[in-house]
Amino acid sequence: MKVRILVSLKESVLDPQGQTVRNALHTLGYHQVKDVRQGKVFEIELEGLDRAEAEKVIPEIADRVLANPIIEKFSWEILEA
Amino acid sequence: MKFGVVVFPGSNCDYDTFHVLQNVMGQETVFLWHKEHDLRGVDCVVLPGGFSYGDYLRSGAIARFSPIMREVKKFAGSGGLVLGICNGFQILLEAGLLPGAMLRNKNLKFLCQHVHIRIENNRTAFSSAGHRGQVLRIPIAHFDGNYYAPPDLLSQLEKNKQVVFRYCDEIGKLSEEANVNGSAHSIAGLINHQGNVLGMMPHPERASEKILGSEDGKIIFRSMIDYLEKKRGTGKKKATRAFRPTVTPLPPLIGTF
Numbered sequence: 359m360k361v362r363i364l365v366s367l368k369e370s371v372l373d374p375q376g377q378t379v380r381n382a383l384h385t386l387g388y389h390q391v392k393d394v395r396q397g398k399v400f401e402i403e404l405e406g407l408d409r410a411e412a413e414k415v416i417p418e419i420a421d422r423v424l425a426n427p428i429i430e431k432f433s434w435e436i437l438e439a
Numbered sequence: 440m441k442f443g444v445v446v447f448p449g450s451n452c453d454y455d456t457f458h459v460l461q462n463v464m465g466q467e468t469v470f471l472w473h474k475e476h477d478l479r480g481v482d483c484v485v486l487p488g489g490f491s492y493g494d495y496l497r498s499g500a501i502a503r504f505s506p507i508m509r510e511v512k513k514f515a516g517s518g519g520l521v522l523g524i525c526n527g528f529q530i531l532l533e534a535g536l537l538p539g540a541m542l543r544n545k546n547l548k549f550l551c552q553h554v555h556i557r558i559e560n561n562r563t564a565f566s567s568a569g570h571r572g573q574v575l576r577i578p579i580a581h582f583d584g585n586y587y588a589p590p591d592l593l594s595q596l597e598k599n600k601q602v603v604f605r606y607c608d609e610i611g612k613l614s615e616e617a618n619v620n621g622s623a624h625s626i627a628g629l630i631n632h633q634g635n636v637l638g639m640m641p642h643p644e645r646a647s648e649k650i651l652g653s654e655d656g657k658i659i660f661r662s663m664i665d666y667l668e669k670k671r672g673t674g675k676k677k678a679t680r681a682f683r684p685t686v687t688p689l690p691p692l693i694g695t696f
Contacts, residue, residue: 367542371587374547426497426533428540429587 359404360437361416365425366397400424409439440667443471443481447502452488454689456644463647464660473505482667483520484511486527488642498541498583499529508534520564520663521636525581528638537631537638539588545621551580554619556604556627556641557611563630564666565637566603568658574611575655577641584640586622593623604628604639
């Protein structure tokens with residue numbers, strides 16, 4: 359089973375890297391870019407789990423290790439069952 | 440007193456810390472390899488600076504799963520003295536031994552420079568040798584030192600006087616400019632509620648000898664030694680005196696990666 363987990367800073371936390379990227383895009387003339395938030399992508403392959411079990415394990419992994427819940431939030435999707 | 444300096448793969452201030460504790464402060468010091476399960480009877484654990492596990496994922500995020508960290512958590516839980524310097528501070532945050540988290544520096548630059556910090560609370564095991572308001576000159580060297588905590592936690596930290604050091608200018612004034620990494624409330628050093636675990640971004644071990652331009656870092660180590668000696672009581676003080684330090688070559692690195 360292939361899973362993609364997205365981790366990014368919470369809205370309440372300033373993201374200077376995202377701001378720098380936005381400013382660079384403005385410099386290039388992409389003034390339509392209103393905001394940029396930078397994050398991390400994890401592609402994980404799971405085995406030996408059915409869907410229900412995976413749906414329990416994935417957020418656990420994200421919350422305990424991949425994201426720091428104080429500053430980051432995460433979302434996830436199952437790419438291939 | 441017996442100090443233990445934890446060595447993670449990627450630690451790079453372990454030898455400096457060892458040197459200062461043993462040769463400058465005159466304390467018995469041992470290295471504790473990250474794979475060890477035993478703190479070898481130390482009175483205090485120091486998590487040194489560096490880039491443990493290459494800072495992969497987040498600074499300090501992987502180190503907290505080391506076998507030695509299980510012991511450090513137990514040790515801290517039973518009131519043992521733990522000091523985390525720079526990456527050590529980041530590890531303490533990730534391990535949940537201190538509250539909050541670190542963000543990238545506000546200017547997105549790795550900062551390696553001398554800074555001034557002000558002692559906000561000298562009634563701690565890590566700052567009693569200084570006085571409140573005293574300005575120390577100690578270097579920093581980090582990318583992720585921009586301390587973050589949600590507003591309710593910050594007010595709680597202030598209320599409990601858990602902020603031990605704040606970035607300031609040379610006369611002790613706080614300003615946005617002096618707060619080089621953008622930390623919330625200019626926080627440079629933080630203690631847990633119980634008062635036995637301290638994390639700080641500046642490196643006291645790099646400011647403990649005249650030849651390095653500042654000896655202010657000794658205030659932190661001196662405070663810890665005073666605290667431990669007091670805690671142990673006068674009865675066993677002789678044992679401390681019996682350890683006569685000489686400038687010894689550092690032991691070879693232990694263990695394998």
